[in-house]
Amino acid sequence: MKVQSVRGTRDFYPEDMAFRQWLFERWRAASRRAGFVEVDGPVLEPLELYTDKSGPEIVEQLYWLQDKGDRRLALRPEFTPTLGRMVAARQAALPAPIRWFNISRCFRYERAQKGRLREFFQWNVDLVGVEGEAADAECIAVAIDGMKALGLGPEDVEVRVSDRRLLAALVRHLGIPDERVGQVFAILDKRGKVPPEALAAMLGDAGLAPREREGLERLFAWRSLEDVDARELATDEVREAVEGLRRLFGLLAAYGLTDWCRFDIGIVRGLAYYTGPVWEVSDRRGEHRAVFGGGRYDRLLGDMGAKPMPACGFGCGDVVLGLLLRERGLGPAAEAAAEYYVAVAAPGETGVPIAIIDVVRRLRQQGKRTQFDLKGGSLKSQMKKAADAGVRFVVIVGREGAERGTVILRDMATGEQRDVTLEELGG
Amino acid sequence: MKVQSVRGTRDFYPEDMAFRQWLFERWRAASRRAGFVEVDGPVLEPLELYTDKSGPEIVEQLYWLQDKGDRRLALRPEFTPTLGRMVAARQAALPAPIRWFNISRCFRYERAQKGRLREFFQWNVDLVGVEGEAADAECIAVAIDGMKALGLGPEDVEVRVSDRRLLAALVRHLGIPDERVGQVFAILDKRGKVPPEALAAMLGDAGLAPREREGLERLFAWRSLEDVDARELATDEVREAVEGLRRLFGLLAAYGLTDWCRFDIGIVRGLAYYTGPVWEVSDRRGEHRAVFGGGRYDRLLGDMGAKPMPACGFGCGDVVLGLLLRERGLGPAAEAAAEYYVAVAAPGETGVPIAIIDVVRRLRQQGKRTQFDLKGGSLKSQMKKAADAGVRFVVIVGREGAERGTVILRDMATGEQRDVTLEELGG
Numbered sequence: 105m106k107v108q109s110v111r112g113t114r115d116f117y118p119e120d121m122a123f124r125q126w127l128f129e130r131w132r133a134a135s136r137r138a139g140f141v142e143v144d145g146p147v148l149e150p151l152e153l154y155t156d157k158s159g160p161e162i163v164e165q166l167y168w169l170q171d172k173g174d175r176r177l178a179l180r181p182e183f184t185p186t187l188g189r190m191v192a193a194r195q196a197a198l199p200a201p202i203r204w205f206n207i208s209r210c211f212r213y214e215r216a217q218k219g220r221l222r223e224f225f226q227w228n229v230d231l232v233g234v235e236g237e238a239a240d241a242e243c244i245a246v247a248i249d250g251m252k253a254l255g256l257g258p259e260d261v262e263v264r265v266s267d268r269r270l271l272a273a274l275v276r277h278l279g280i281p282d283e284r285v286g287q288v289f290a291i292l293d294k295r296g297k298v299p300p301e302a303l304a305a306m307l308g309d310a311g312l313a314p315r316e317r318e319g320l321e322r323l324f325a326w327r328s329l330e331d332v333d334a335r336e337l338a339t340d341e342v343r344e345a346v347e348g349l350r351r352l353f354g355l356l357a358a359y360g361l362t363d364w365c366r367f368d369i370g371i372v373r374g375l376a377y378y379t380g381p382v383w384e385v386s387d388r389r390g391e392h393r394a395v396f397g398g399g400r401y402d403r404l405l406g407d408m409g410a411k412p413m414p415a416c417g418f419g420c421g422d423v424v425l426g427l428l429l430r431e432r433g434l435g436p437a438a439e440a441a442a443e444y445y446v447a448v449a450a451p452g453e454t455g456v457p458i459a460i461i462d463v464v465r466r467l468r469q470q471g472k473r474t475q476f477d478l479k480g481g482s483l484k485s486q487m488k489k490a491a492d493a494g495v496r497f498v499v500i501v502g503r504e505g506a507e508r509g510t511v512i513l514r515d516m517a518t519g520e521q522r523d524v525t526l527e528e529l530g531g
Numbered sequence: 532m533k534v535q536s537v538r539g540t541r542d543f544y545p546e547d548m549a550f551r552q553w554l555f556e557r558w559r560a561a562s563r564r565a566g567f568v569e570v571d572g573p574v575l576e577p578l579e580l581y582t583d584k585s586g587p588e589i590v591e592q593l594y595w596l597q598d599k600g601d602r603r604l605a606l607r608p609e610f611t612p613t614l615g616r617m618v619a620a621r622q623a624a625l626p627a628p629i630r631w632f633n634i635s636r637c638f639r640y641e642r643a644q645k646g647r648l649r650e651f652f653q654w655n656v657d658l659v660g661v662e663g664e665a666a667d668a669e670c671i672a673v674a675i676d677g678m679k680a681l682g683l684g685p686e687d688v689e690v691r692v693s694d695r696r697l698l699a700a701l702v703r704h705l706g707i708p709d710e711r712v713g714q715v716f717a718i719l720d721k722r723g724k725v726p727p728e729a730l731a732a733m734l735g736d737a738g739l740a741p742r743e744r745e746g747l748e749r750l751f752a753w754r755s756l757e758d759v760d761a762r763e764l765a766t767d768e769v770r771e772a773v774e775g776l777r778r779l780f781g782l783l784a785a786y787g788l789t790d791w792c793r794f795d796i797g798i799v800r801g802l803a804y805y806t807g808p809v810w811e812v813s814d815r816r817g818e819h820r821a822v823f824g825g826g827r828y829d830r831l832l833g834d835m836g837a838k839p840m841p842a843c844g845f846g847c848g849d850v851v852l853g854l855l856l857r858e859r860g861l862g863p864a865a866e867a868a869a870e871y872y873v874a875v876a877a878p879g880e881t882g883v884p885i886a887i888i889d890v891v892r893r894l895r896q897q898g899k900r901t902q903f904d905l906k907g908g909s910l911k912s913q914m915k916k917a918a919d920a921g922v923r924f925v926v927i928v929g930r931e932g933a934e935r936g937t938v939i940l941r942d943m944a945t946g947e948q949r950d951v952t953l954e955e956l957g958g
Contacts, residue, residue, distance in 0.1 A: 106616070106619050106620070106836040106837065107576075107577055107579060107580045107616050107835065107836075108577070109572070109573060109576070109577075109616065109620075110573060110575045110576060110577060110602075110604055113572075113573030113574075113575055113576075114572075114573065115570075115571075115572050115573070115613075115616075115617050115620070116570055116571040116572065117570060117617065117621070118568040118569065118570055118631070121568070121569045121570050121571055122568075122569075124571075125569065133898075136900050137895045137898060137899070137900055137901065138895060138900075138901070138902070139868050139869035139900050139901060139902035139920070140868070141545040141548070141549075141868045142545065142548045142549075142552065143542075143543055143544060143545055143548050144543040144548055144551075145536070145540075145541075145542050145543065146536060146537060146540030146541060146542070146650050147540075147574065147606075147636060147638075147650060148537045148540055148594075148606075148638070148649070148650060149534075149536070149537060150534055150535065150536075150537060152534055153534045167575075167596060167598075167604075168596070169595070169596035171594075171640065172640070175537075177537055177594075179574075179575075179606075186542075189533070189534055189536065189542075190542050190544065192533050193533070193536075193542070194544070199919060199920075201905060201906075203868065203902070204545070209574060209636070211574075211575070213598065213599070222575070223573050223574060223575060231905070234905045234906055235906075236905070236906070236907075238905040238906075238907070239905050242905060249895065354885065355885065355888065358885045358888035358889065359892060360892060408533065408534065409533040409534075410533065441566050441567070441568045441630065442566035458781065458782065458785045461782065461785035461786055462785065465786060465787060468564045468565060468676065471560075471564060472564070473563050473565075473566050474564065474565070474566060475565070475566035475630070478628060478658070478661045478663070478665040478666050478669060479628075479661055479662075479663070479665075480663075480665070492626060493566070493626075
């Protein structure tokens, strides 16, 4: 009986792994260009790291186990709580601001479907210790630089930006009481994901009067910051949030990112810990689905028992982004496993593979990716394997050449072949 | 209350992560030089993937959980069973031989102590589809190339090589019955790890007569293949195993690895699935501890319900090797998070950081790792941050320069500074 893999997990065969590494290298390079440094934490974290801070959706979807000492361990569903724990543990010793990035495997026990897997990777970029919009703009700039490096442009994706404080102030201004704002946010995050009638029903169930629901509809019709109603702007909270967003868009313009970004009052983000600007990258074509997002979380460190520190960042999963990239035909160029294949002209005669190992060694020492036939087949079978491997060069070791210290070098692209000395090889 | 990390797991702060990436890059390069391609599988695997094949020690140390559908999922303790599952799933379509490598996070629930952690990384190199010793030699050559790339030499580590078939034949020749060979192997794998008296007691408990125990002692006194007793060589099994080992050492000599390798009859390896040559890398200095090892496992694929295929490979953990490397002072050179820091001469005046973002963009577009002060501090505070970040160059944007299209470029290594145009910057 063959064992099957677990549903919602992936096997990365060489072509899948090449795609994953191509993606990770570009994420890494974009982070490093902006002076971020890589960190990581464990996959196993104490369950309580998530139960309070990540919000009910994440906690419901946790994989967790009880160890022999009855401790409850979770498989990390996201990286931000780990980052918070790590910062809290060394807060005094870390340079400020903290510019960290991470590419981590995360786990969510949700219904496996297209774009939703139980094991996935997430690129996290976080900036801790800076209060102003410059930090939010910097994170958005890194996210966009990463997408550009993958071949995406502003015609493919857009970054929709809002501020939770703005929506909260507006919701309060509509007369919805403070204690219900969190619940209303969780419902509003479903906008565009559930039918409008279902959304209206959820808001009704949450106790919103028809007048309040209409007020929300009116807000969501805004298309730019200029649409913010003069009546609403009269409250300090709303005015401050709008001014902050104007500064943020000014910074994004300085980064040359105006084409990529627009205001969208409807952006809420699901995570409970966001406190300020929030943003979401979405696919401009097709399903217009959310690809990833980020935001400001100024209270997380204080809530974790550390000295409070402002923070912002984003987490970008590899699954939806991967679908989008493949739809656009973006990915790594195919690469052969080896550049050189070393063959022996008369296997029976010279003894295989002893005769060719010296040549293999020389090529590998020069950093050339080199294979040879471990089975000692005929020259014909060796040449077939070399062609199958897609190598550029075949080196043929023969008895005559061995006496003169030469081998035959065949260029598989041109079919040309010539005698070269061992010293010339691979140069 | 601050949440503590789980015992036996690690947080990778930037300096730890730099070390890990330095290690992984060298593992990856050594694998690729030998024409191996990277693969990966899930962390979550069905528990039954391990319960039959990996041997009791691994199964006792599994982390596992029961999902909502009552399926038992294990956190992978090693990569080889996943490799077997992946090969079995696509056996007909995969090119032969299969040359795969993998760097995976694995989990073992053992007592956390120096050199033993509950989460660790493992470099796996596997060659599937080749029967002869050439494949075993190729894997050992990749392992040694990886160690060389890390700065280790034959004065640091040695590769001790044996063949399970040789020890099995000798044990049977001593009169120990077939059904007890597996148990005796498991005990012999503890040699050097427990005191000799404890080992003798375990062998006694396993039912070995004093004469048989003395026979084992005599075998373990052998120092080279030449020491194999003529009486023992008279059996076909023993003679064949010795001939195979001689061929293997001949191949290793062709790779230029004689200094690194020696025969050691005492090498057994803990994993149940090994069937032929087995080898172990050990530290030549200090504690002479086992660092990692590998071997041939010709029956694993058949046991997994696939078409039987010969296979060999190794798995190298990062924990013991990491200790060894740090003891030898080997690791990456320190690298600053950024190469350039862009400062503004008069923050209050020109407005921060809008004025400098254009310069930051240009540098990052050229691939230069570039930071700037997101808080818009004074020039003095910006220069201090630049020095703390360890950058090589500071670019100072001033109002006068802005009018002429120039900035000041300061080389922090020499203290020299000069005016450059924006076009010259980063060139």
